[in-house]
Amino acid sequence: MCRFGQLGDGTKNPAYVISFVTWLLITRFFSPRPILIQTGSIGTKDVAYVDVSRSNNDPVLSAWTLVITTDGKVHSFGNNAAGQLGTGTFTESTIPVAVNTSAAMNAQFIVKVKAGEYHSVALSRSGGLVFAWGKND
Numbered sequence: 001m002c003r004f005g006q007l008g009d010g011t012k013n014p015a016y017v018i019s020f021v022t023w024l025l026i027t028r029f030f031s032p033r034p035i036l037i038q039t040g041s042i043g044t045k046d047v048a049y050v051d052v053s054r055s056n057n058d059p060v061l062s063a064w065t066l067v068i069t070t071d072g073k074v075h076s077f078g079n080n081a082a083g084q085l086g087t088g089t090f091t092e093s094t095i096p097v098a099v100n101t102s103a104a105m106n107a108q109f110i111v112k113v114k115a116g117e118y119h120s121v122a123l124s125r126s127g128g129l130v131f132a133w134g135k136n137d
Helices: none
Strands: 024-027 034-037 047-052 064-069 074-078 093-098 110-115 119-124 130-134
Antiparallel strands (some): 024 034, 064 074, 074 093, 119 130
């Protein structure tokens, strides 16, 4: 199931549908065939790291992906019911969107991200600062 666009191919198509897009190869849920996700906010930047949310308690709410590009910027896509995409809204996205860095994360080079059950966390290279967003209860 791809109810929130967490596969990043610009659709909410069932897992058995193959989409042809531009760059990162990942495998769809319930599908033995890989797809390419759309670039969205990533553009032509290289990807350094990817993390996918997972939850035993609520697989619907926990359905998003985080990507770090080689320039240390974070991008996300999928469900955003708890603000876990970090865009400053609760709007889901079927393609990668830039995490809002206008405040705390501004000018930080991010080296690691983790998609929790309903939240996201990022670690910066300078000073080992940790940033979090999403559900806080």
